[in-house]
Each structure stands twice: as structure tokens, then as C-alpha cells.
Amino acid sequence: MTTVYEPLKFMADEFVRNANERAKEVLSYLYPPIRMYEENGEIVIEADMPGFEKKDIKVTTGKMSVEISASRKTPDNVNMLLDQRPDKIWKSVKLPVELENDGVFSAKYTAGVLVIRAPIKGLKTLKVE
Numbered sequence: 001m002t003t004v005y006e007p008l009k010f011m012a013d014e015f016v017r018n019a020n021e022r023a024k025e026v027l028s029y030l031y032p033p034i035r036m037y038e039e040n041g042e043i044v045i046e047a048d049m050p051g052f053e054k055k056d057i058k059v060t061t062g063k064m065s066v067e068i069s070a071s072r073k074t075p076d077n078v079n080m081l082l083d084q085r086p087d088k089i090w091k092s093v094k095l096p097v098e099l100e101n102d103g104v105f106s107a108k109y110t111a112g113v114l115v116i117r118a119p120i121k122g123l124k125t126l127k128v129e
Helices: 005-030
Strands: 034-039 042-048 057-061 065-071 088-094 106-110 113-119
Touching (some): 034 088, 057 106, 057 113, 065 113
Antiparallel strands (some): 034 042, 042 113
């Protein structure tokens, strides 16, 4: 016997499922949150990326930009009840300065935080004696 509430429950369940999918789509554009600053002649970008494996993260530098991309797989052997974390991310960070092409670039991923260091073109930090 069908009750009046069954169609409403179905619609509510569909709404929640669709809202979760839309949240993941929005987060894939906003994620990861970053902090950017200058330190000792380098631009430093810190990106919070918990849950990703180091091998699945890719960093590409341009003249005045840095691109961060990563992907992860949702576990197959679990009954996922709620998942709002993005499985794939791509973020392009526009830089306020130009990067030095011949400089030493580095990227480290530790404890869920990616730290990128890139030398700034034409900027030299002098030691004051």
C-alpha cells in the first residue's frame, strides 16, 4: 500500500543526492584553499590537500601562473553514505610576479599540505650586515 509520504520521501532523497553531487562539483573549482606569500626571493604557495597521494599530484609552472591538479579514487568496497570531497581537482593560481625560468623550483607534500616554492624573476634578497 502506497502512502502519501512515499513520493515526498523519494523526492527528498533525490534532492539530497543531487545536492551532494553539486557540492562536489563546486568544491572541485574552489578546492584546494591556498595561501601565497613571498619569502627570501621566492613565491611560496601552500595548498591544503588532505586525502590525496603524493604520486597523484601534479604541479605545472608557467611564466606568471602555477597549476595544481590531483585525483583520487573513491573506495570500491564501501557503501558510501555521503561524499562531498572532490575526487579530482584542478586549480590555476595567477601570480602577481613573473617566475625565474632558470631558478630552482620545489614542491613538497607533507601531512596533507602541498608547499610549492618558485624563484621570482628579478627579485634578489640581500643580507644586511
